[in-house]
Amino acid sequence: MIPVNTPLLDGNEKKYLNECIDTGWISSEGPFIRKFEEQMARYVGRKHAIAVANGSVALDAAVVAAGIKPGDEVILPTFTIISCAAAIVRAGALPVTVDCDPATFNMDVNAIESQINKKTKAIMVVHIYGFPTDMNPVIAIARKHGLKIIEDAAEMHGQTYFGKMCGSFGDISTFSFYPNKHITTGEGGMILTDDDRIAEHCRSLRNLCFKPEKRFVHDELGWNFRMTNLQAALGLAQLERIETFVEKKRRMGRLYNELLSEVAQFQLPVSHLPYAENIYWVYPIVLKDSYSGDAEEFCKLLTDKGIGNRPFFWNMHEQPVFLRSGLFKGVRHPRAERIARRGFYIPSGLGLRESEIHEVCATIRGIL
Numbered sequence: 001m002i003p004v005n006t007p008l009l010d011g012n013e014k015k016y017l018n019e020c021i022d023t024g025w026i027s028s029e030g031p032f033i034r035k036f037e038e039q040m041a042r043y044v045g046r047k048h049a050i051a052v053a054n055g056s057v058a059l060d061a062a063v064v065a066a067g068i069k070p071g072d073e074v075i076l077p078t079f080t081i082i083s084c085a086a087a088i089v090r091a092g093a094l095p096v097t098v099d100c101d102p103a104t105f106n107m108d109v110n111a112i113e114s115q116i117n118k119k120t121k122a123i124m125v126v127h128i129y130g131f132p133t134d135m136n137p138v139i140a141i142a143r144k145h146g147l148k149i150i151e152d153a154a155e156m157h158g159q160t161y162f163g164k165m166c167g168s169f170g171d172i173s174t175f176s177f178y179p180n181k182h183i184t185t186g187e188g189g190m191i192l193t194d195d196d197r198i199a200e201h202c203r204s205l206r207n208l209c210f211k212p213e214k215r216f217v218h219d220e221l222g223w224n225f226r227m228t229n230l231q232a233a234l235g236l237a238q239l240e241r242i243e244t245f246v247e248k249k250r251r252m253g254r255l256y257n258e259l260l261s262e263v264a265q266f267q268l269p270v271s272h273l274p275y276a277e278n279i280y281w282v283y284p285i286v287l288k289d290s291y292s293g294d295a296e297e298f299c300k301l302l303t304d305k306g307i308g309n310r311p312f313f314w315n316m317h318e319q320p321v322f323l324r325s326g327l328f329k330g331v332r333h334p335r336a337e338r339i340a341r342r343g344f345y346i347p348s349g350l351g352l353r354e355s356e357i358h359e360v361c362a363t364i365r366g367i368l
Contacts, residue, residue, distance in 0.1 A: 002360060004308030005180040006351030009234075011241050016233035030229025036236045037190070040175075043239065044167040046192040048199035051227040051235075052206050055154045055176025056083035058189035061225060062172045063087045065191075065201040066122055066148045074150070075115050076124035077107035078315040079336040084126055084152055085316045089327075096120070097317045099333035103270055105284065105312075105343075106133040108335075113141055122148040125170065129345075130253070130269055130278040132161040135169050148172070154189075155281040157182035158246035162275045167192055172202075177231070180349060182245045182281070183238040185231035245350055246279060252348065252357060253280030259361035265291040265368060282345040284312070295344040298367075302346070305363045312343035 020026050033051055041049035052058045068074060070092030076084055078097035085095040098111040105128040112123060123142055125133045142149050151170025153159075159166045167173045172195070175181075177188035191202045204210070209222035238245075257268055267286040271278050287295060295311050302309045315336045317328040346360055 001306045002308055002347050002352075002356050003349065004310050004345070004347050005349035007179045007184050008245070008350035012237040013234050016237050017230060020230050020233050025229045028226035028228055030232070032229045032232035032236055033227060036227075036232040036239070039236060039239055040190055041192060043242070044165045044173075044192055046168055046173070047194040048192065048196070050191040050199060050202045050206060051232060052189045052191060052225040053227055054187045055152075055174060055178065055189040056086070057206075057223065057225045058174035058176070058191050059083050059087040059150075059152060060090060060223070061202050061205045062150050062174050062191055063091045063093070063122075064205060065193075065198045066150055066172050068093045068121055068148075071119065072121040073117065073119040074122045074124050075112055075120060076316070077126050077128070077336075078317045078331075078333045079105055079107075079128065079313055079340065080126040080152075080316065081154075081313055082316070082319060082321075084124055085319070085322065088124070089322070089325075093121070094119070095316060095322075095327070097315075097328065097331060097333065100128075100336045100339065102335045102339065104131040104133075104273070105129055105339060106131060109134050109137040109141075112138065113145075116141075116145050116147070120145070120147060122150050124150040124152065126152040126154075127156045127159065127166055129155060129282055129284050130159075130280050131273060132156060132159055132166050132276050134275065135161050139169065150174075154178075155181065156279065158242050159279040160276060171195065172198055177235055177238075180282075182249065182279075182350070183235060183242060185227070185235040185238070188227050188231045188235060248350060249280045249348075250277065252352060253278055253283060255354065255357050256280075256283050256346075256361070259358065260285075260364065263365065263368065264288070280348065282310075282348040284343060284345045286339050287342040294341050296341075299344050301367050302344075302363070305367065307360050307363050308347050309344050312340050312345070315340050 037049040072093040079100040151173035153167040154176035156166035175190040177185040205222040206225035317331040
């Protein structure tokens, strides 16, 4: 089996982890946490970075810290991971979805403004798979209507939009450090902002809202979203090599493009847009209509041949858990519905070898 993802852990990871063990700093109190936060903030170009337990809880805290309240509405892409909509729903707010761009899979920014009403308080931008969302129109809309931008840059470590780092555009932005990301801490996440008040609120929320002056007296309910020093040690070692990782991902993407370019049944990812070069967080493929089956069928064929794979995200407006609660009645997003059924990605992890890419492509051509 060639797994869909294999992380690359051949830098200073062991050295820093051994330092944690030797010093006894293994919990959420430890020097690597502050170092990782400071280096991440510096790299992305933000004033504050707050390390948390994973990318999903980063969104939970971000939504609350952004001031989203019960009855508010937040616009987001329907084509995304459920963590995004779940954070909005848990805050008591209403997620309002828009369709995707068929080439980049990001939210259709031209569909945002028609969804704005007096209850709308924020736009949640989610950069998907390899390209950033087209941010200039989003920023203009947010300013025009006085809306917050919550930016989920979970898949975009090292990616830029017109040369500016993803994760630097939101009033509050988040990253994930799951093992399939360019930077991994096993589990882990980060919240970034330039707003002192938002940063302080996030630090409180991640730590059960303990009060500095009276630790066990609480004015607000928070969570235990703390990252451990062990995780931060991994993250710091990974961050030291982020530019190498980004370039390797792009080489992998270019090789896949070359080897699969003549497969008529595939829509392959585009390599460049005016505002960004594809970072190939994963290598996504959409089956064209000339292929009679769907992604689920094709993924089974790949699995049977020992090739790891994943289907695309399932849209928020089609999630059973939300439909049962009365959300998204009558909502349709045809472009997102199509790629959710016809899209999948193949092995893309940083530990993937060039010989394995050749084997994956040869297997695909054999199946077809």
